[in-house]
Amino acid sequence: MTSMEIDPGLRACEPHWMPFTANKEFKRRPLLFSRAEGMYFYTPEGRAVIDASAGLFCVAAGHCRPEIASAVHEQLQTLDYAAPFNRGHGKAFEFAERITRHTPPGLNRVFFVNSGSESVDTAMKMALMYHRVRGESQRQLFVSREHAYHGVNFGGMSLAGLVNNRRAFGLGLPGVHHMRATVQAEKFIKGQPEHGADLADDLERFARLYGGENIAAVFVEPTAGSIGCLPPPKGYLDRLRAICDRHGILLVFDEVICGWGRMGADFAAQAFGVTPDIMTMAKAMTNGAQPMGAVVAKQHVYDTITESGPERGVEFFHGYTYSAHPAACAAGLAMMDIYETETLAERARAMSAAFVDAIFSLADCPHVIDIRGIGMFAAIELESDGVPGARGHHLQKLLYDHGLNLKNTGDALLVAPALVMEPRHLDEIATKLRGALTAA
Numbered sequence: 001m002t003s004m005e006i007d008p009g010l011r012a013c014e015p016h017w018m019p020f021t022a023n024k025e026f027k028r029r030p031l032l033f034s035r036a037e038g039m040y041f042y043t044p045e046g047r048a049v050i051d052a053s054a055g056l057f058c059v060a061a062g063h064c065r066p067e068i069a070s071a072v073h074e075q076l077q078t079l080d081y082a083a084p085f086n087r088g089h090g091k092a093f094e095f096a097e098r099i100t101r102h103t104p105p106g107l108n109r110v111f112f113v114n115s116g117s118e119s120v121d122t123a124m125k126m127a128l129m130y131h132r133v134r135g136e137s138q139r140q141l142f143v144s145r146e147h148a149y150h151g152v153n154f155g156g157m158s159l160a161g162l163v164n165n166r167r168a169f170g171l172g173l174p175g176v177h178h179m180r181a182t183v184q185a186e187k188f189i190k191g192q193p194e195h196g197a198d199l200a201d202d203l204e205r206f207a208r209l210y211g212g213e214n215i216a217a218v219f220v221e222p223t224a225g226s227i228g229c230l231p232p233p234k235g236y237l238d239r240l241r242a243i244c245d246r247h248g249i250l251l252v253f254d255e256v257i258c259g260w261g262r263m264g265a266d267f268a269a270q271a272f273g274v275t276p277d278i279m280t281m282a283k284a285m286t287n288g289a290q291p292m293g294a295v296v297a298k299q300h301v302y303d304t305i306t307e308s309g310p311e312r313g314v315e316f317f318h319g320y321t322y323s324a325h326p327a328a329c330a331a332g333l334a335m336m337d338i339y340e341t342e343t344l345a346e347r348a349r350a351m352s353a354a355f356v357d358a359i360f361s362l363a364d365c366p367h368v369i370d371i372r373g374i375g376m377f378a379a380i381e382l383e384s385d386g387v388p389g390a391r392g393h394h395l396q397k398l399l400y401d402h403g404l405n406l407k408n409t410g411d412a413l414l415v416a417p418a419l420v421m422e423p424r425h426l427d428e429i430a431t432k433l434r435g436a437l438t439a440a
Helices: 008-013 023-030 066-078 090-100 116-133 154-160 163-169 197-214 235-247 267-272 299-310 326-341 343-366 390-401 422-440
Strands: 035-036 040-042 046-049 107-113 141-145 174-177 215-220 250-254 276-282 294-300 368-375 377-382 407-409 412-414
Touching: 008 035, 008 116, 040 377, 066 326, 090 154, 090 163, 090 215, 090 294, 090 326, 107 116, 107 299, 116 154, 116 215, 116 250, 116 276, 116 294, 141 154, 141 197, 174 197, 174 276, 197 215, 215 235, 235 250, 294 299, 326 343, 343 368, 343 377, 343 422, 390 407, 390 422
Parallel strands: 141 174, 141 215, 215 250, 250 276
Antiparallel strands: 035 040, 040 046, 107 294, 276 294, 368 377, 377 412, 407 412
């Protein structure tokens, strides 16, 4: 359809080049929301659509929390912007301190960014500089996993183990090697698989092949997220930690999706009992109300970099115009109040079993070939119709008409509702998923 053929009522859609969207298809039939509240989006016609993916894993406390809106509004009337280079404002320091109340012991130095993608690239720079100032500048290699997703900047794209990135944008950065993903032959496993810890030995093999002394860091999502909820096999993360320690490699957890209660603990690091050297986060830290991310490093990483720098100069030559933006910090602090007073991590842990059971009850639906779930996160894997991703894309649109919103990656439907979900919301999500799967 050319611009001359577009319905005049839809012409306003044309200038917006939408991200990760089939633009031509969308603009022929826009799927729009006009407002949101609690567990629901609402279409321009007023139809309620229950949000089964917390926006994009970020709206952990439910939509349009007035506490967050008021905090942002007040902040923008008081201090709308402060340059983050060689200047500061109180809320940035306060928010950093509040974050460290929830991170694992030792992870206590917070570097603010604006997204999960920026947090991953920042962590890569931290790892390279940490080793360089220690006299080990030969550590230039990174290790990630197949099926991993680490954002869309060139660093994270290179770490990611997704073929479509390379089909679209080339090979990415050199010196990145990928371990096998923790995909299991056995299907319909609830929680952590019993087998597969030995997959971590891929890192030991890389250390022998390329030299462990040449590897800067290993990046893993504790539970792989965007590809479709791959929980770590029991003992897998512990094994990675031990191999990293043996070779002096930094272990980085990408907690952009897993963090802030999704795994039934503050972070997946605590849920699985393994502490990384560096941790990335974003999404739920402001409840999605303001763009923000962060990298949290262990004390020794921060000290090594800052103490090696000049007495009167910049130690870590990196940052963003909007790092620690006042409005984002205000949103984050308001979210911390909600997160703590409403005990969102504990609520997620208490609801997890019922949530996973409800999603697994859909195993008999047409085209379902696997279901995986842990914490408040699950994936329903659909049988391909011959064109990878086509069935998942079709279902994602069909669910909008059935009154349910969620994200798909390829032929996997990702279910990750807000942590304030109640049993009635879970029943509604499962019922509408069954209806759409049966109708597809």
